[in-house]
Amino acid sequence: MAATAASDGGGTTSSRAVLARICVEMEEILTLAGAAGEAAGLEAERILGVLREGGDVTGAQGDLHRLLRRVGVAAGLNGITRGAGVGGLPAVRGHPVAPPVLVCPVGRCSRAVLLDDPPQVPRECRLHAQRLRRLDSPA
Secondary structure, eight states, X not given: OOOOSBOSSSSBHHHHHHHHHHHHHHHHHHHHHHHTOHHHHHHHHHHHHHHHHTSSHHHHHHHHHHXXXXXXXXXXXXXXXXXXXXXXXXXXXXXXXXXXXXXXXXXXXXXXXXXXXXXXXXXXXXXXXXXXXXEOOOX
């Protein structure tokens, strides 16, 4: 995965977005890798460990992309994502204060979940096994 513009410390803008997608789809990633055999499942766990520890994020994302392609997901990381609950803060028209949102508990990805999102939208960081933290707009 090529990096784009720099962000506020937790990696590039694109790597933060990819981490958010990995968080949302982690169960599916592990299921797909595990179905391909023990070696693929162990490789997925190793890669996710690198991402948890904040190691070479870009390299780990590339490794995960290639692993997913090897296990049958032709588009790699792009093929497992649906985008639900992922992305930056939504635009708020006609109101200067953004609504409170739930964000990455360790501040490493761009994932944001609105408090009124449907209950099926995960409210936890699957990569770090922590609940998303609430972020309120400054008053």
